[in-house]
Amino acid sequence: MQNFTLHTPTKILFGKGQIAGLAAEIPADARILMTYGGGSIKHNGVFDQVMSALKGRYVLEFSGIEPNPTYETLMKAVDIVRREKIDFLLAVGGGSVADGTKFIAAAANYTAEADPWHILLTRGAEVTSALPIGVVLTLPATGSESNSGAVITRKTSGDKQAFMNPLVCPKFAVLDPEVTYSLPPRQIANGVVDAFVHTVEQYLTYPVNGKVQDRFAEGLLLTLIEEGPRALKEPTNYDVRANVMWSATQALNGLIGAGVPQDWSTHMLGHEITALHGLDHAQTLAIVLPAMLNARRVQKREKLLQYAQRVWNLTSGSDDERIDGAIAATRHFFESLGVPTRFSDYKLDGSSIPTLVSKLNEKNLTALGEHYDITLEHSQRVYEAAL
Amino acid sequence: MQNFTLHTPTKILFGKGQIAGLAAEIPADARILMTYGGGSIKHNGVFDQVMSALKGRYVLEFSGIEPNPTYETLMKAVDIVRREKIDFLLAVGGGSVADGTKFIAAAANYTAEADPWHILLTRGAEVTSALPIGVVLTLPATGSESNSGAVITRKTSGDKQAFMNPLVCPKFAVLDPEVTYSLPPRQIANGVVDAFVHTVEQYLTYPVNGKVQDRFAEGLLLTLIEEGPRALKEPTNYDVRANVMWSATQALNGLIGAGVPQDWSTHMLGHEITALHGLDHAQTLAIVLPAMLNARRVQKREKLLQYAQRVWNLTSGSDDERIDGAIAATRHFFESLGVPTRFSDYKLDGSSIPTLVSKLNEKNLTALGEHYDITLEHSQRVYEAAL
Numbered sequence: 165m166q167n168f169t170l171h172t173p174t175k176i177l178f179g180k181g182q183i184a185g186l187a188a189e190i191p192a193d194a195r196i197l198m199t200y201g202g203g204s205i206k207h208n209g210v211f212d213q214v215m216s217a218l219k220g221r222y223v224l225e226f227s228g229i230e231p232n233p234t235y236e237t238l239m240k241a242v243d244i245v246r247r248e249k250i251d252f253l254l255a256v257g258g259g260s261v262a263d264g265t266k267f268i269a270a271a272a273n274y275t276a277e278a279d280p281w282h283i284l285l286t287r288g289a290e291v292t293s294a295l296p297i298g299v300v301l302t303l304p305a306t307g308s309e310s311n312s313g314a315v316i317t318r319k320t321s322g323d324k325q326a327f328m329n330p331l332v333c334p335k336f337a338v339l340d341p342e343v344t345y346s347l348p349p350r351q352i353a354n355g356v357v358d359a360f361v362h363t364v365e366q367y368l369t370y371p372v373n374g375k376v377q378d379r380f381a382e383g384l385l386l387t388l389i390e391e392g393p394r395a396l397k398e399p400t401n402y403d404v405r406a407n408v409m410w411s412a413t414q415a416l417n418g419l420i421g422a423g424v425p426q427d428w429s430t431h432m433l434g435h436e437i438t439a440l441h442g443l444d445h446a447q448t449l450a451i452v453l454p455a456m457l458n459a460r461r462v463q464k465r466e467k468l469l470q471y472a473q474r475v476w477n478l479t480s481g482s483d484d485e486r487i488d489g490a491i492a493a494t495r496h497f498f499e500s501l502g503v504p505t506r507f508s509d510y511k512l513d514g515s516s517i518p519t520l521v522s523k524l525n526e527k528n529l530t531a532l533g534e535h536y537d538i539t540l541e542h543s544q545r546v547y548e549a550a551l
Numbered sequence: 552m553q554n555f556t557l558h559t560p561t562k563i564l565f566g567k568g569q570i571a572g573l574a575a576e577i578p579a580d581a582r583i584l585m586t587y588g589g590g591s592i593k594h595n596g597v598f599d600q601v602m603s604a605l606k607g608r609y610v611l612e613f614s615g616i617e618p619n620p621t622y623e624t625l626m627k628a629v630d631i632v633r634r635e636k637i638d639f640l641l642a643v644g645g646g647s648v649a650d651g652t653k654f655i656a657a658a659a660n661y662t663a664e665a666d667p668w669h670i671l672l673t674r675g676a677e678v679t680s681a682l683p684i685g686v687v688l689t690l691p692a693t694g695s696e697s698n699s700g701a702v703i704t705r706k707t708s709g710d711k712q713a714f715m716n717p718l719v720c721p722k723f724a725v726l727d728p729e730v731t732y733s734l735p736p737r738q739i740a741n742g743v744v745d746a747f748v749h750t751v752e753q754y755l756t757y758p759v760n761g762k763v764q765d766r767f768a769e770g771l772l773l774t775l776i777e778e779g780p781r782a783l784k785e786p787t788n789y790d791v792r793a794n795v796m797w798s799a800t801q802a803l804n805g806l807i808g809a810g811v812p813q814d815w816s817t818h819m820l821g822h823e824i825t826a827l828h829g830l831d832h833a834q835t836l837a838i839v840l841p842a843m844l845n846a847r848r849v850q851k852r853e854k855l856l857q858y859a860q861r862v863w864n865l866t867s868g869s870d871d872e873r874i875d876g877a878i879a880a881t882r883h884f885f886e887s888l889g890v891p892t893r894f895s896d897y898k899l900d901g902s903s904i905p906t907l908v909s910k911l912n913e914k915n916l917t918a919l920g921e922h923y924d925i926t927l928e929h930s931q932r933v934y935e936a937a938l
Contacts, residue, residue: 165793167566172559178810179554373790375778376797379770387762403760406552410763410810419806423565423797 165374168422174310175336178410180402182338183210186217186254189298189336194252196223197245199265201257203227208346210302214256224248229257232438232445233264235281235318238271242280245272245295255299255334258351259306259358262299263314266332269294284316288327299337303347304409305355305446307362307416309337317439324439325527339413341405349396352408353501354446356392359412360385360497361449365428366421368457368467369534374424378470381420384411385475392501429532430456433543436520443510450498450505455550457491459542463535507551517547552761555809561697562723565797567789569725570597573604573641576685576723581639583610584632586652588644590614595733597689601643611635616644619825619832620651622668622705625658629667632659632682642686642721645738646693646745649686650701653719656681671703675714686724690734691796692742692833694749694803696724704826711826712914726800728792736783739795740888741833743779746799747772747884748836752815753808755844755854756921761811765857768807771798772862779888816919817843820930823907830897837885837892842937844878846929850922894938904934 177185190196198214205211215223226241244250245268255265271280273293283291299309308314312333317324344352367381391407398404414420433456434448443451461468465483472478472490481489495505507514521544524530532538538546564572577583585601592598602610613628631637632655642652658667660680670678686696695701699720704711731739754768778794785791801807820843821835830838848855852874859865859877868876882892894901908931911917919925 165566165790165797167569169562169564171562173562175556175558175560176809177556179552182554373794375774375794376770376801379773380767383763383766383770386766391762403552406810407760407762410552410761414763422563423793 165372165423166425170418170422171330172310172417172419174334174417176310176339176413177336178339179406180340180342182340183213183300184217186214186298186300186338187221190218190221190252190254194222195248195250196221196252196254197226197241197248197250198223198254198256199226199229199241199261199268200255201227201229201231201261205256205302208302208343210256210300210343214254214300224250229261229264231260232315232317232324233260233267235267235316236320238264238267238316239280241268242271251295253295253297255297256302258301258303259308262301262306262308262334263316265297265299266308266314267316267327269297269332270327270329281318284318284325284327286327288329291327291329291331294329294331297332297334299334301337301339301409302343303351303355304339304344304412305358307359307413309334309339310413310417315435322439324435337413339409341402341409344405344409345400349399349502350444352395352399353392353503354444355412356388356395356408356501357446357450357498357503359408359415360388360392361430361446361453362415363388363420364453365430366424366426368464368471369425369427370464371466371470372424377420377422377424380414382474384415384420387411389475389497392497396501425534427532427534429538429543432524432529432532433520433546436523439523440516440519441510441512447503447510450503451507451510451550452546454491454495454505455546457494459546459549460533460538461487463533463537505550514548514551517544520547552759552810553812557805557809558717559697559804559806561721561804563697563726563800564723565726566793567727567729569727570600570687570730571604573601573685573687573725574608577605577608577639577641581609582635582637583608583639583641584613584628584635584637585610585641585643586613586616586628586648586655587642588614588616588618588648591733592643592689595689595730597643597687597730601641601687611637616648616651618647619702619704619711620647620654622654622703623707625651625654625703626667628655629658638682640682640684642684643689645688645690646695649688649693649695649721650703652684652686653695653701654703654714656684656719657714657716668705671705671712671714673714675716678714678716678718681716681718684719684721686721688724688726688796689730690738690742691726691731691799692745694746694800696721696726697800697804702822709826711822724800726796728789728796731792731796732787736786736889737831739782739786740779740890741831742799743775743782743795743888744833744837744885744890746795746802747775747779748817748833748840749802750775750807751840752817753811753813755851755858756812756814757851758853758857759811764807764809764811767801769861771802771807774798776862776884779884783888812921814919814921816925816930819911819916819919820907820933823910826910827903827906828897828899834890834897837890838894838897838937839933841878841882841892842933844881846933846936847920847925848874850920850924892937901935901938904931907934
C-alpha cells in the first residue's frame with residue numbers, strides 16, 4: 165500500500181426530509197448566495213424546501229450555472245459575492261453547480277492581480293482562501309459534494325480544466341434520494357456511468373495489496389451494476405436511489421483512492437470530447453473506457469483479472485478471455501443504461517481525432533495513466549479504437 | 552436505508568515515516584501534553600520519532616494511562632492541563648490512550664460544578680467544549696483514533712462507561728503500520744478480534760437494503776480474516792499490517808454504521824466481564840459474540856445467511872446449517888488467532904453470571920440489540936451459553 169493523506173471533512177446529512185435541517189449547518193448571521201442551474205429545482209420542490217428551511221435568513225440567488233459550468237457565467241456570481249458581501253455559498257444542484265460554486269468560492273477571495281482563470285492554470289495550488297460552501301445535491305454522479313475538486317470550462321477558448329484545493333471542500337452536503345425521483349432517465353444513467361468510471365479509475369491500475377480499498381471499490385461497482393438499471397426501471401424506489409446516491413458520493417470522496425495508484429486517463433480523453441463536441445461527460449467516459457481498458461490490458465492485467473472475477477463473476481476461460489469478458493460486460497452495462505459506447509453512436513466519424521489529440525498536447529497531457537506512459541500516440545489509438 | 556448524519560473530520564496521515572510530518576498538524580504555539588501508556592513507546596522508537604518531530608515545541612508528558620483507562624489516573628492529567636495551561640493533547644498509543652485522552656480533553660474544559668465523571672453518566676451529552684486532540688496510533692483495534700467515542704473505567708466503583716461527543720473527535724491521526732511490528736502477538740490478535748466485532752455489530756442485524764454499507768462491512772471482514780492470521784505469522788509484512796490497521800480504523804469511524812441498524816449488545820455484555828474479571832476487551836468479545844449470534848439467529852436470520860454466503864462462502868446445506876457454519880467459522884477464526892471463545896478457557900466457571908447480569912441491570916442495559924428486545928434474561932442465557 166502507498167502512503168496517503170485522507171481528509172473527508174464534509175458532514176453528510178443523508179435521507180428523506182434532510183433539507184429541512186439545513187439552517188443549523190449555516191451560521192445564523194451568514195449572507196448566503198444560493199447557486200443553482202437551469203431552474204429544475206423550481207419544478208421539483210427542492211427550491212421551496214430550501215427556501216422554507218432558510219426562512220428568515222439573508223439569501224440571494226444566482227441561477228444559470230450550466231452543465232460544464234463556464235468561467236464566463238461564474239464570474240458574474242463572483243461580482244455579486246463581492247458587491248453584496250456574501251460570506252456563505254449554498255450550491256443547490258448536481259456536480260456542475262457544486263463545481264461552479266467551488267470556483268466562485270475561490271475566485272471571490274482571489275487576491276492576486278491575475279485573472280481568476282489563473283486558479284485553473286495553476287490547478288488550485290495558489291488558492292489561499294475561499295468562502296465556505298454547503299451543497300444540496302440533486303443529482304448523484306460526480307462526488308463533488310464532498311471533495312475538493314472542480315472542473316470548469318472557458319467558453320472563449322473551449323478549454324476544460326480541473327482544479328483542486330481543500331479550502332473549497334464543502335462543509336456539509338445534504339443528500340435526499342427523493343429529490344432524484346424527477347430526474348430525466350438520461351441524467352440518472354449518466355450519473356451511474358460517471359460514478360462507475362470514477363471507481364474504475366482508482367481501482368483498475370496495478371495491485372499494491374490495498375485490500376480494503378479494492379473491496380470497497382468492488383462493493384461500489386457491484387452496487388452500481390445492481391442498482392443502476394433498477395434506478396431507471398423503478399424511479400421512485402427509495403432504497404435504489406439511496407444506494408446509487410451513496411455510491412456516487414463514496415466513489416469520489418478520496419476514500420477508495422487513498423493509498424492506491426490512480427489512472428485518470430479516461431477522464432482526460434473524455435474531457436476533450438465534451439469540450440469539442442458537447443457530449444455529456446458520462447457519454448464520453450462510456451466511449452473511452454472500454455477502448456482504454458483494452459489498450460491497457462497488459463499493464464492492467466492483474467487488476468483486470470481481479471475485476472473479471474470479483475465484479476463480473478467470470479471464472480472460466482483463459483486469462484485473455486476473462487479480460488475480454490470483463491471489458492465486454494462493462495460496455496454492455498453502459499449500453500444497458502442507454503449510454504452508447506462508440507463515437508459512431510453519437511454520429512461522430514473520427515475526423516476530429518487529430519484536434520482532440522492536439523488539445524491533449526496543448527495541455528501537456530502526454531504521459532497519462534498510473535505508469536505515466538500513455539503518450540499522445542496511445543491516446544490517438546484509443547480514440548480510434550472507440551469509433 | 553435509514554436516514555443518517557455522518558461526519559468523519561479526522562485527517563488521516565497513513566504510512567511509513569508519517570510521524571515525521573506531525574508538527575505541521577499542530578498549531579505552532581500550542582502548549583502540548585503528550586499522553587501515553589506504560590512506556591512501550593520508549594522501546595520501539597515511537598517516543599523518539601514523536602519527540603524528534605516536535606523538536607522546539609512546548610511538550611509536557613503524561614504517562615501511565617492503563618488498558619481500560621481509569622478516571623482516577625486521567626484526573627491527574629486534567630490537573631496538569633489546567634495548571635500548565637495545556638491547549639493541545641497528543642495521544643501516543645492505542646485505543647486506551649486515545650479514549651483516555653478524549654476524557655482529559657472534555658474534563659479539562661468541563662465547567663459544570665459536578666465531578667467530571669458526570670460526563671460519563673450523561674454519555675457525553677453535556678460536553679460543550681474540549682481541547683483539540685491528535686493521535687499517533689500504535690495499536691490498530693478500537694477505531695478511537697478517528698471517532699467521537701471513549702470508554703472509561705472508574706476503579707473505585709468498578710464501573711466501565713462510554714461517552715460520545717463530536718468535540719473530542721481527533722483532528723488528525725497518524726497511522727504508521729511499521730510501529731505495530733513490535734507489538735506482542737496477543738495485542739495484534741486482540742486488535743483483529745476487536746475490529747472484526749465492531750464490524751459485525753454494525754452489519755449483523757436486519758436488512759435495510761444498505762448495499763454500500765453491507766459490502767464495505769463484508770470487505771473489512773474478509774480483509775481481517777485473510778490478514779489477521781498473517782499479521783501473527785509475518786509480523787513485519789508491511790502490507791499485512793497496513794491492511795489490518797486500515798480495516799480497524801474503517802470499522803469504527805462511523806462509515807459502515809451510517810444508515811443501518813446497529814447492535815452493540817456483545818460489547819455491553821463484554822464490558823461487564825472486563826470490569827469484573829479484568830479480561831482483555833477482545834477476549835470478552837470473543838466469548839460473547841458466538842453465543843449472542845446463536846441466541847439471535849431468528850432475529851438476525853437474513854443477515855446471518857448473507858454473512859454465511861458472502862464472508863464464509865457457505866452455499867450448501869439448509870439455512871440453519873449455513874448459519875451454524877458461519878457461527879462456527881467465526882468462533883474458529885477467533886481461536887485461530889489465539890483468542891479463546893469460552894469462559895472456561897479463562898478459568899471462569901459462571902458463578903459470577905448473576906453479578907454480571909445485575910451490573911447490566913444497574914446500568915439499565917435491559918433492552919439491548921437492534922430490536923431493543925434483549926432483556927436481562929436473554930443476556931443471562933447468552934452468558935450461560937458461553938461457558
